[in-house]
Structures are given as structure tokens and as C-alpha cells.
Amino acid sequence: MSSPFSMNLFTVFALLLLGSSYAQLSTDFYSCSCPNVFSAVRSTVKCAIARERRIGASLLRLHFHDCFVNGCDGSVLLDDRGSFIGEKNAVPNNGSARGFEVVDNIKSAVERVCPGIVSCADVLTIAARDSVVIDTQLGGPTWNVKLGRRDARTASQLAANTSIPPPFFNLTNLISNFQAQGLSVRDLVALSGTHTIGQARCTSFRDRIYNETNNIDETFARTRQRNCPRTSPTGDNNLAPLDRQTPTSFDNKYYKNLISKRGLLHSDQQLFSGGSTDSLVRLYSNNPSIFNADLVAAMIKMGDIRPLTGSNGEIRRNCRRTN
Ligand code: HEM
Ligand SMILES: *[C@@H]1O[C@H](CO)[C@@H](O)[C@H](O)[C@H]1NC(C)=O
Ligand SMILES: *[C@@H]1O[C@H](CO)[C@@H](O)[C@H](O)[C@H]1NC(C)=O
Ligand SMILES: *[C@@H]1O[C@H](CO)[C@@H](O)[C@H](O)[C@H]1NC(C)=O
Ligand SMILES: *[C@@H]1O[C@H](CO)[C@@H](O)[C@H](O)[C@H]1NC(C)=O
Secondary structure, eight states: OOOHHHHHHHHHHHHHHHHOTTTTOBTTTTTTTOTTHHHHHHHHHHHHHHHOTTHHHHHHHHHHHHHTTTSSSSGGGOOOBTTBOOSTTSTTTTTTOOOHHHHHHHHHHHHHHSTTTSOHHHHHHHHHHHHHHHTOOTTOOOOOOOBOOBBOSOOOHHHHHHHSOOTTOOHHHHHHHHHTTTOOHHHHHHHHGGGGSOEEEHHHHHHHHHHOOTTSOHHHHHHHHTTSOSSTTTTTTOEEESSSSOTTSOSSHHHHHHHTTOOSSHHHHHTTSSSTTHHHHHHHHHOHHHHHHHHHHHHHHHHTSSOBOTTSSBOOSSTTSOO
């Protein structure tokens, strides 16, 4: 027997399931089919970071560039091949996205323990989490990742050109870019805190260190100019740390840099330039545990962007090409 009340509940539940495309992701998705996936990913990421300190940052950014282009579906990992055009040469990735060989190594390690089970999109999600955790001192953030994504058979260079925010965006642009992905202003400020690790090329911050006057510390600008010549293409690929203080440690110093006008990218400094996000930057700079909690919530939310689930997509064997 079903009262109108229980009918109603059932309907609401069914609608929720249908309406939210990520309802099928879960933290225990591989607990029977591949219980060793976490140790396989973690040990490979650990070795890669031991080999090259920066690689954790690069893996974390790949997950972001995957999720912002038609959802977290491993599309960023597909190579250009014949007439197939992937996302690797799109503007935000070309000459910049890195870590693909490490993703191959992680995927191989996972295939050895459970062949054909774990998607490349999930491998990247776990690797991004592990990168944060390995770069973090005691007391930093960690979280259980939601899994069950499947891999796209398609990619979109156009969407990669237009969906990933460029470093010249102002605060209004950044807020609407994140909003278009279902991410809030708070998510924007917390996720930007991942710029506590990793490096940027001179081309990404040249205009800021030569042309901005109001919102940049003068000594900082001059220091950065020394390794980033004014005229392109000279020095275009010279690197500088996104966090000048602790570039290999995942902490909240990024926000302290913003308060002292030493954000490297124009987009970084936009978060603290007299606008609506100043108060969040202050909050995170004073309160690492609130930053950690918000970062975790925002990373999970980013990982939930429009995944392929059920029988959509496939489980790629090689992350560089469709099966
Ligand atoms: C808010 C908008 C964002 C903009 C405009 C932006 C822009 C950039 C740019 C221009 C670089 C340097 C690329 C280069 O010069 O080669 C970079 C690096 C990086 N970004 Fe972002 N980013 C944003 C958000 C994010 C998010 C949401 C994440 C991750 C959740 C992220 C993670 C990283 C990391 C870890 C690096 C360093 C990568 C490495 O060293 O290989 N960024 N970002
Ligand atoms: C990617 O960068 C290379 C080297 O700078 C360049 O030759 C190529 O035209 C770029 N690709 C696209 C699609 O812009
Ligand atoms: C992406 O942008 C690059 C550089 O502007 C351009 O060469 C390429 O054709 C664009 N891709 C698409 C699919 O529009
Ligand atoms: C931000 O940039 C857009 C163009 O992309 C411009 O229309 C807008 O006026 C800018 N907003 C501010 C506050 O400068
Ligand atoms: C700075 O602004 C000038 C004048 O608008 C422009 O010509 C130049 O390309 C900009 N960038 C740098 C790095 O000087």
C-alpha cells in the first residue's frame, strides 16, 4: 500500500536521481572490483614527485583542465591522431599542460592490478587528491574521492579554448566562468588556493609585472622581471613559482601573497583587489583549517562536474586514445 506521502517521496527521490548527473559517483565505487586502486595510484604519484617535485602540481592542474571541458571525462588526456583533434594543443594547454607520461605510468600500474576496470578520468581524480596530500605538511587537507566516472570517446579543442579561464580574466569574468560550471564564488577562491604549488611561464604573467602599477608590489615586480624579459618571444617559457614563499608545499601562503600584492597572475591578484572576494582571501590567509575544509568541498564539487556514468563512454585502456 502506498500513501500519497510515500508516493511523493519516491517521486522526489527518482527525480533527484535523474536530475543530478553525478548521483552515481561514490567513494566505494571500486571497493569490490579494484580495492587496490588507491595504493597503485598513490605509490606511482609518490615516485613521480620524488623524481620531480613539480609534478604533483601538474597533475592537479590536469584534473582541473579535464573537468572544466565538458566534465571530468578524461578528454584532456587524448592525443591528436590523424583527423582526431584533442585538447592538448588548445590555447590553455599548448606548451603548458604537463604530466601526461606520469598519467600513463599510473594507468599502467592500475591496469596491472585490475585490467579494464578503472577509468582515466578516475585515475586523474585520485592522482590530483594524492598530489595535494603528498605536498601537504601534517595537518593539511585530505578527502575521500568520489569515483565511477567513465571516459569520453570525444574531445573538444574549441571547448578547451573557451572554457578554461585565462590569466588575464578580471574578477567578474572569473566568477561567471566558475558559475557556468556550477561553482560558487567561495569555490573559486578556495580552488585558486591550489596556486600554492606549481609554476607559471613568463607569458602568463608578463603583462602583470610590466604593465600593472596599482595592485602589485614594486619590488616583487622587479624581481620577477629579472627572469621574464619584456619582449616576447624571449624568455616566454621561463618559469616562476605561483607561490613565492613555499612553492612546493600545499599551504595557505598563496593568500598571504595576495594581501601583500605579490600574486603572480593577474587573475590571482583579482581575488584581492578591493572587490567582493577580499574578505574570503583574508579569511583563508588567517585560518588554514577553514581553507582546508573549503578546498576539500570545492575539489569534490569540481570532480562532480558532468561525469559520464552508467553505460556512457568507456573505460579506456590507454589514456591517450579511445579503445
Ligand atoms: C581561477 C582561474 C584560474 C586561472 C586563470 C588559472 C591559470 C593558470 C595559469 C596561467 C597557470 C600557469 C600555466 C603556464 O604558464 O604554463 C596555472 C598553473 C596552475 N594551476 Fe591554475 N588557474 C586557475 C584555476 C586553477 C584551479 C581551479 C586549479 C586546480 C584545482 C589550478 C591549478 C593549477 C596548478 C596546480 C598550476 C601549476 C601547474 C604546474 O606547475 O605544472 N588552477 N594556472
Ligand atoms: C602549439 O604550440 C606550437 C609551438 O609553440 C605551435 O607551433 C602550434 O601552432 C600550437 N598549436 C595551436 C593549435 O595553436
Ligand atoms: C583554439 O585556439 C587556437 C589559437 O587561437 C586556434 O588556432 C584553434 O583553431 C582553436 N581551436 C578551435 C577548435 O577553434
Ligand atoms: C571585466 O572584463 C569584461 C570584459 O571581459 C568587461 O566588460 C568588464 O567591464 C570588466 N569588469 C571590470 C569590473 O573591470
Ligand atoms: C603593456 O602595455 C603596452 C601599452 O598598452 C603594450 O604595448 C604592451 O604590449 C604591454 N605589455 C608589456 C609586457 O609591456
